[in-house]
Amino acid sequence: IEPASDGMVALCCVTGQQWQDLCAMIGAPEFGDDPMLFGFIGRLERKEEVWERIHAFTSAHTVDEIVDLASAFRIPCGPVGDGLTLPGYDHFVERGVFVDHPQGFIGPRPSIGFSESTLAPRRPAPALGAEGDEPEDGPGPALGTDPARPLAGVRILDLGTFWAGPVAASFLRVLGADLVKVESHVRLDGMRWATGFQRDHLWEWSPGYHGANPGKILVALDLTTDAGQEVLGTLLDTADVVIENFSPRVMDSWGVTWDAIRGRNPRAVYLRAPAFGLDGPWRDRVGFAMTMEQVGGLANRTGHPDGPRLLPQGPVDMFAAMHSVLAVLLALADRERTGTGQLIEAPLIEAALQASAEQVVEASAYGNVLGCLGNRSPAASPQGLYQVAVDDRWLAVSIESDAQWANLQGLVDGLDGLDRHGDVDRIDEVLGAWSRGQAGRESEERLWQAGVPAAFCVHPNHSGGTAQHGFRGFLQWYEHPVTGSTPYFSYPFLVDGAHLTLGGPAPTLGQHTDQVLESLGLDEAAIARLWEQGVTDDWPVGVPRP
Structure with missing residues (x-):
């Protein structure tokens, strides 16, 4: 998200072509030709140099000018939306994305559209204590008979x-x-x-x-x-x-x-x-x-x-x-x-x-434009990330009830007499000073044992690898022809007490081509012709074979 002359503009380069096109657009083609900047790691190492050139371009143009130009280059882009501006974007207006709610505010319609089916209209939510509509009697349509494989045959x-x-x-x-x-x-x-x-x-x-x-x-x-x-x-x-x-x-x-x-x-x-x-x-x-x-x-x-x-x-x-x-x-x-x-x-x-x-609902109902809260939350206080004794390691704490707050006060000196909603800045100072004397995972365990919701933050590379994940068999390991023994995340639910099997590793390029073509009735000669004509291959075009 970069500064434009009249606001903020969104840009996103994932592919190498998009990066080269962005460099051409901002007048820095030498960046696009620099091998060190081909990958995001190199761009991060030289981020100040890269940002300076990007900002020099974006700050000299309006959001609309940048979006029009980036779209012509097919670079992912757009305005940066909030609860006030989103309903007014021409694309959403023309498509009827935001609709009136029966209780007096606007919000997004359901995200899915069907060519033949019509979704039920929006109805007011029942008042507190009132009963909602009862579902229709009788079973719904069934897909398959095996609860673990309801789509068998599809x-x-x-x-x-x-x-x-x-x-x-x-x-x-x-x-x-x-x-x-x-x-x-x-x-x-x-x-x-x-x-x-x-x-x-x-x-x-x-x-x-x-x-x-x-x-x-x-x-x-x-x-x-x-x-x-x-x-x-x-x-x-x-x-x-x-x-x-x-x-x-x-x-x-x-x-x-x-x-x-x-x-x-x-x-x-x-x-x-x-x-x-x-x-x-x-x-x-x-x-x-x-x-x-x-x-x-x-x-x-x-x-x-x-x-x-x-x-x-x-x-x-x-x-x-x-x-x-x-x-x-x-x-x-x-x-x-x-x-x-x-x-x-x-x-x-x-x-x-x-x-x-919630941003559009809040703006249309009350005129409030919500923004950033950092690590805080309207539903929990105090809530934040606090550095522990190890460099760049953090402890997350989130207090949702007075009982949890009392538990935290009993563990951390200096919190007595503070209001958990009104003294958040001072609470952050006290918790920050306390956590810097903690060893990380040990402090997480102490807080949990005291009835305080907390978690030691892990690097994304280690997600899914906790003892709890291991106990529940969350990782499924498969042997891949190139990467060897490789872990894969299960879907986050159990059927009859077990994760559904993923069935194997990700395929290599073209791994099952002949198998699929044979299943479609092609004989060996016809398949060979497709390989000879370059209709199929197991190697990317443009990459030299060793």
């Missing part, structure tokens, strides 16, 4: 890229569906390049790719070729669900439109999850989860009150993925009733707006 065609689409498809596969992922060896799934590793077969080392694609069957196809399109068409003919999250123009250019799918496979459910939706002024803009956090208001609440707006760093992908999973389940259940599939629109930005909805 075929998923995964055309997704990066994170939101592949994660949604992965969850459906873990629920029992058969899945084939299509990926181009000409232009790899961009998440394959999101890695800090510098080693051979770099595209097989991305933690993000591994996390989004465990256990998948992968076929490599160049969909710009007629032969690749023919194979794709055969896969579409038998798919129950098709998932993609490119910008709309990509699937349109490949002819993978709703009309085309419905014409050849009326029972198919087609989920499209572009950044900003299938229509509207921002339709063709690209964006990642971080872009949605910038534009959609989450960054407006992340940071210290007197500091810059920061990014939550990616949770919107998971929001959108889970919304998409629910939408697919609803559409499949409805297909049991109607016999036909439908188009689902699940824009990334509208998932973000669900998470930031």
